[in-house]
Amino acid sequence: MTPPATGGGRRPWRAFARWRHRRPFAPGLLLLLGGVEILLTQRASVTVILTAGADSLAGYVLPVIMIVCGALIVLNPRQRLFYAIVGVLASLATWVTSNLGGFFIGMLLGLVGSSLAFGWLPDQPPRRRLRALRRERA
Template structure:
């Protein structure tokens, strides 16, 4: 037995999640999956209908791929988010009104979150701590000035 404490899956997952647009990619993937699951036509019917029917399956697959690629390759997140939002909006016409609006909204919100994610932003916890420390220092400065005034 080694003397080092075991780190669980949680801290490693949090570090991995912090380095990518996790929630946006997840929402985009879930939106595409929801639209795929609400499709009712079989592949035989889709091939008979033609390109319009094929687009009903193609656009949600593109949404799922863009969501997964945003998670796995965050360096290209802007491209994936633009393709993802265009695919989400395209499902309005091709896939049961965008999976009864749920998949369309999940895909659009997820794409916006992927687009707005910044990789070099510091974690929120440290920003809060810095604000508290700055506030405490300001209060201490005001208190010391009040004491020094004759």
Template sequence: MSTGQHAAPVARPGGRWRRWRRARPFTAGLLIALGGAEMLVTLRAPLGVLLHVGPQGLAAYLVPAVLVLCGVLLVATPQQRVFYALLSLLLGLVSWLTSNLGGFVIGMLLALVGGALAFAWTPDKHRPAPTEPALAEPPYPG
């Protein structure tokens, strides 16, 4: 293209999806939700060793359910990421006591890694230039 013509940018498939995903802590939310879901699955495992009695049984279902909710809300509202990250880290640790050793350790680790990623995530600082020209002050005379 030596004539000075520029080729039009090629639209990549999934470009909108990629921009949306990168504008939020998607991987962190996915890991947290998967950790909570894995804990819920292990609670329904047909193992005779597992026993849920009283308030401990309610917490065994409540902790993973809130983790799944935190993962979904983290993706939906990234502005609240610090709260959801801290809640996920706390619930991931509590799951060790309430949800069959944190879903046999796998769900707990997924929730902890996801919470750490969510806490460390920062929004993209490179924003496109505003479409309206900025109002400049008139130069001082003299």
């Protein structure tokens, strides 16, 4: 019998959690998921497709741009403002080119993710530290 592990399996998860909290992970993930959802609705059957632009190149390029911007927001947070602006423009453009923006779901995911990425501030201390500082001052 081998002895039970002493928390060694938790270290990679903690390292990932620390990495994730230092960057706009949720906004990038929302933008990426919005692009994936729009790409999936592009492949829907003919009876489900609502717009005539489903076979156009823009119907496939814009969701790919959303996916790339979502990944780059997470991997390169210093350039998040540029990627957020490109992501919101691509999300809005899918309204016309990709089945009403993936039946509204993908477009809304992209808009919310881009907005959150635009508003993310890396240089602010966590809220727990702010509360502790306010308590010390009072």
